[in-house]
Amino acid sequence: xxxxxxxxxxxxxxxxxxxxxxxxxxxxxxxxxxxxxxxxxxxxxxxxxxxxxxxxxxxxxxxxxxxxxxxxxxxxxxxxxxxxxxxxxxxxxxxxxxxxxxxxxxxxxxxxxxxxxxxxxxxxxxxxxxxxxxxxxxx
Amino acid sequence: xxxxxxxxxxxxxxxxxxxxxxxxxxxxxxxxxxxxxxxxxxxxxxxxxxxxxxxxxxxxxxxxxxxxxxxxxxxxxxxxxxxxxxxxxxxxxxxxxxxxxxxxxxxxxxxxxxxxxxxxxxxxxxxxxxxxxxxxx
Numbered sequence: 001x002x003x004x005x006x007x008x009x010x011x012x013x014x015x016x017x018x019x020x021x022x023x024x025x026x027x028x029x030x031x032x033x034x035x036x037x038x039x040x041x042x043x044x045x046x047x048x049x050x051x052x053x054x055x056x057x058x059x060x061x062x063x064x065x066x067x068x069x070x071x072x073x074x075x076x077x078x079x080x081x082x083x084x085x086x087x088x089x090x091x092x093x094x095x096x097x098x099x100x101x102x103x104x105x106x107x108x109x110x111x112x113x114x115x116x117x118x119x120x121x122x123x124x125x126x127x128x129x130x131x132x133x134x135x136x137x138x139x
Numbered sequence: 140x141x142x143x144x145x146x147x148x149x150x151x152x153x154x155x156x157x158x159x160x161x162x163x164x165x166x167x168x169x170x171x172x173x174x175x176x177x178x179x180x181x182x183x184x185x186x187x188x189x190x191x192x193x194x195x196x197x198x199x200x201x202x203x204x205x206x207x208x209x210x211x212x213x214x215x216x217x218x219x220x221x222x223x224x225x226x227x228x229x230x231x232x233x234x235x236x237x238x239x240x241x242x243x244x245x246x247x248x249x250x251x252x253x254x255x256x257x258x259x260x261x262x263x264x265x266x267x268x269x270x271x272x273x274x275x276x
Contacts, residue, residue, distance in 0.1 A: 058161060059149055059151060132252065134252060
């Protein structure tokens with residue numbers, strides 16, 4: 001179940017919104033990863049992680065999954081906070097209030113829970129934004 | 140061996156055009172009683188009516204984009220009674236089936252991510268409810 005949700009989020013983050021790419025992909029040069037980035041990745045990059053979904057059951061076997069996921073943007077300190085904020089906005093624009101196609105579910109509706117602000121994490125900036133996705137199984 | 144019913148084994152089959160995913164129901168079976176205590180009695184005597192009444196509710200989440208219609212079709216422009224089956228366990232069958240009408244439908248939705256519907260139903264006709272309960276030990 002959660003794999004379907006994570007795939008849907010990745011598909012949206014990497015979706016083609018024009019010209020074979022989207023503003024987020026352009027900003028991070030397609031460096032968008034689940035869980036962790038490859039070793040020695042360049043910056044900036046985007047990671048996303050998902051908490052285990054809460055499950056609400058309905059009679060007849062269908063269930064609704066509600067999962068919180070966090071999108072984290074990492075960038076070098078010399079990138080500057082303005083650029084980090086711009087990238088965070090691109091993430092929010094891609095995800096907030098969007099209805100995503102999710103395998104084995106009716107759809108996955110996403111809404112933003114908290115908008116991120118830049119903070120220093122060692123030698124990098126990071127911005128965490130959290131979202132919620134809700135999807136109901138089709139069987 | 141007695142088996143303890145678990146709520147999640149339940150189900151409900153709603154009358155036509157009550158489009159929702161439902162995850163809870165409740166019902167109350169009642170009947171009128173009359174006090175027939177006489178002079179000299181030292182305890183209250185009561186007589187029970189043979190006629191039972193059933194009221195209840197079922198709640199869940201509305202569905203749309205389905206051919207079954209909308210969540211309010213059972214109450215708007217629809218006076219007809221329809222069969223409802225309340226299920227404790229599907230197999231072996233432990234169910235209560237009767238004809239009902241919708242007395243009210245409560246709907247809500249919020250930006251917090253909740254959409255809900257509650258159907259309130261009442262017994263509709265003279266037919267006795269059909270109560271099925273697995274009693275094989």
